[in-house]
Every structure is written in C-alpha cells, then in structure tokens.
Amino acid sequence: MHILLIEDDLDLGQALLQALQLDGFTVQWLRSVAATPPVPDANEIAAVLLDLTLPDGQGMALLRHWRRAGLAVPVIVITARTALQDRLDGLDAGADDYVLKPFHVPELLSRLHAVLRRSARQACEEWTLGTLRIAPRRHEAWQGDALLALSPREFRLLVELAREPGTVVAKNVLAQRLEPLGDALDAATLEVHISNLRKKIGAQRVVTVRGVGYRLQP
Numbered sequence: 174m175h176i177l178l179i180e181d182d183l184d185l186g187q188a189l190l191q192a193l194q195l196d197g198f199t200v201q202w203l204r205s206v207a208a209t210p211p212v213p214d215a216n217e218i219a220a221v222l223l224d225l226t227l228p229d230g231q232g233m234a235l236l237r238h239w240r241r242a243g244l245a246v247p248v249i250v251i252t253a254r255t256a257l258q259d260r261l262d263g264l265d266a267g268a269d270d271y272v273l274k275p276f277h278v279p280e281l282l283s284r285l286h287a288v289l290r291r292s293a294r295q296a297c298e299e300w301t302l303g304t305l306r307i308a309p310r311r312h313e314a315w316q317g318d319a320l321l322a323l324s325p326r327e328f329r330l331l332v333e334l335a336r337e338p339g340t341v342v343a344k345n346v347l348a349q350r351l352e353p354l355g356d357a358l359d360a361a362t363l364e365v366h367i368s369n370l371r372k373k374i375g376a377q378r379v380v381t382v383r384g385v386g387y388r389l390q391p
Contacts, residue, residue, distance in 0.1 A: 174219035174289070178202045179209055179235075180251065181227050185274075189222065192278045206230035212242045220289055222281075225252040225263070233266055240267035247288040251281070291336055302338050302391045305374060307331060316374055326351060327370050334379065334389035343386040 176193055180186040181204045193200045201218075203209050206229050213221065225232040236248055247269040252259070255273055263271045269288045272281055300307045306315045309332050314321045323331065333350050334342055348357040351366075358366075367387060371379050380388045 175199045175201065175217060176285075177213055177218045177221045179204075179221065179227070179232065180224045181205065182224070188278060189281070192282060196282055204228075206232075206235060209235060212239055212244055213246070215244055215246050218246055220247040220249065220285060220292075222249050222251055222285070223268075225250060225254060225259075233262065236263070236266045236268060245292075247292045249281070249284060249288060251276070300335055302335060302389070305335075305378070307335055314374075321373050323373060324369070326366055327373070330366050330370055331374070331389075334387060338389050338391040341382045341386050341388045347386065 174197075176198045178186065178189055178193070178200055180189065180202070186202055186204065190200050190202050198219075204227075206227050223232045223236060232250065232252075236250070239248070248267065249270045249272060250263045250268045251272045251274060252263075253274040254260075260271050269292070270284050272284060300309070304317050308314070312325075312328055314323060314328065314331060329351055330347065333347055344360065344363060345357065348360070348363050351358050351363070367379060367381075378390050380390060382388055
C-alpha cells in the first residue's frame, strides 16, 4: 500500500518514512503545499498523513479542497494544535482521524491500519455477515429479508461492532464512539443498548467478553 506523507519537519518526516517502510508501506514524502498534487490520485494512494501547518499554506485548506473534489481515501491529520475547535474543524473537514503531536509512532501506525480497515469495508454499499446485512450510508439493516427497526444509537452500535466482525471491541471504545464529540456513555447505558440490539438481531450474535467488551459473530 502506498501512503502520501505531507510533513515539513525533517526529523519527524524521516522517522515516519522509515517506520512506514518498515511496516511494509511505500511512501511519498512531501514537505509543502506547492509540492502536493491539487487532488491526489485515489488509485495510487491508500491513505494520507497530513500535517496542518506547512511552510507555504494550511493542510486544512488542502483537506477541504480534496473532499470537495471527491477524494475519498482516508486522511489522518497529524498536528500540534490541541484546541477542541481545531479537532472539530479537522473532523468536519473530512479527516478520518486526528493525532496530536507529540505521539508514539506505533500508535500512529495502529491508527493508520484501523482507518484502512474501515475504509475497505465502507467502500461497499452493503456489508453481509451471514443472514445480517447492513447498509451504513442508508442507515438500514436487515435480518434475512426483514428490515430491522433500530434506533439511531442501536444502528451506530451495530455498525461499530460490524466494522471488524469477530474482533472484540472494548467497552470504553464503544462508549466513546457512540458519543464521539461528547462524554462517553456510561457503562449502564451502553449495556441497555447492547441488550436492545440483541433482542433485534439475536442474542447469540453479540458475545460478551468479560472484562473487555463485545464481539459481533459473523
């Protein structure tokens, strides 16, 4: 997989270049807005790592332009801007993740793999897991041919579990993903939503891994 890295800092850029290559990626490293293609070719890159503060312009403007132009590849913003509004602006502009400097390179690599996995699944209009079908963009799900009557939060919960079927999703991760811009759901509320979802898709489909979280059975 080919990664577009846009970072002007020499030390950080070199460290990321080496880490990505050791992880099996090929990398194009650019250090300015002027050197960056107006719209990267989605057929050539799998994801973008984008610094917001570049010597000749703002990464945020690049991101907004790319999304308006229809670029759908995952973009992870890497920045020293810690203000909440900056994070909200980045996510609203189309960032798939937002990583604050300084960060540990292994964490960034894990986040990159996560957005790549999500992107691969979201490229499909429908996800099929046995008799369960999910259409994330239409906010619809079916058990066999029967359309499921899910609340918005139940649907979101199902989607988060279905991103990586068979993989345990930690309770605290689910709680935060259901309220990404606010306080995470408390454990009792999360369990109520899990219980309601089980009633609608089958209790055996959502497995509790004690002390860890939940797993959706494919």
